[in-house]
Ligand SMILES: Nc1ncnc2c1ncn2[C@@H]1O[C@H](COP(=O)(O)OP(=O)(O)OP(=O)(O)O)[C@@H](O)[C@H]1O
């Protein structure tokens with residue numbers, strides 16, 4: 325590759341708008357996500373749905389506000405549940 | 421004791437069979453007694469790429485079921501010494517590929533051969549799992565494309581958890597990245613992921629880069645592994661990959677756009 329070519333290529337890469345750059349960025353996210361979920365027990369997605377439904381009886385939250393993390397260490401497994409509550413915490417759901 | 425190499429990818433159509441044919445031919449040409457085994461039950465095409473489809477009498481499943489001996493099913497390659505093919509069956513049901521059966525056949529082959537190359541089917545189902553289970557080395561065949569890289573990463577996860585070496589806590593499988601159908605022109609135009617991108621994401625050592633090459637189709641039309649087509653770029657790149665697999669150092673080729681001569685630059689349109 326000539327110097328000029330290398331330079332032009334670098335230029336094109338900077339704005340990260342090229343299709344290769346987009347592919348690269350998407351892949352980084354996809355792969356990180358995939359690796360994180362690799363050792364999850366199979367019931368995690370269903371459990372997430374159930375938990376979401378329970379929470380929704382009291383607070384309006386979307387799927388994106390519930391984060392479930394499963395970590396496997398040598399002799400313990402940790403299940404971490406993070407719910408981001410909306411700004412307005414007032415419950416507008418009738419709890420009877 | 422043979423060394424068992426699986427050629428795998430997750431995604432279909434990325435060049436596993438082309439690679440299995442080329443690498444096994446290359447290993448045999450280096451003097452190693454090599455067998456290439458087709459794990460793609462029901463959709464066999466290794467025999468077509470190797471040009472031995474008319475000599476298939478018995479297959480892998482026949483041997484597993486005890487309907488034929490290994491020596492009856494193995495096909496000796498007609499162009500390359502030291503090279504044998506164990507074809508998959510065309511019609512039988514995939515469940516015939518049992519773990520015990522595969523274990524039995526690979527153990528028997530192990531005693532006769534230096535290298536066993538396993539051509540995996542696409543996907544992450546039984547056939548693919550059987551093909552990778554016994555591997556000592558894995559050739560992760562990948563195209564510079566989002567879905568192929570994602571699937572390769574998935575297969576790496578499976579190698580780490582479902583292979584024999586993983587299950588039995590043995591020394592891990594040696595993993596190699598083989599980037600195929602690489603188009604240097606498109607990479608230069610920033611339309612295609614480059615080697616570095618894929619290496620960074622998958623984080624395994626690079627065995628080789630096989631360029632997109634029309635000779636691959638010509639070779640498969642004739643039933644000749646592309647490594648046997650003289651002067652073909654893909655063939656030369658496979659030659660290099662075999663050398664690296666055997667521990668030789670050689671520089672990567674075909675990564676850059678070929679320099680054009682003055683006439684081409686003046687008169688040649690796009691490439
Ligand atoms: N370097 C290359 N240049 C051009 N064409 C190629 C190259 N490598 C493979 N191909 C073509 O891509 C197609 C798929 O190749 P191949 O059958 O080897 O893939 P595969 O991974 O074994 O597919 P499957 O998952 O169906 O088993 C074929 O038509 C082949 O000729």
Ligand SMILES: [Mg+2]
Pocket residue numbers: 436437438460465539540541
């Ligand atoms: Mg194939």
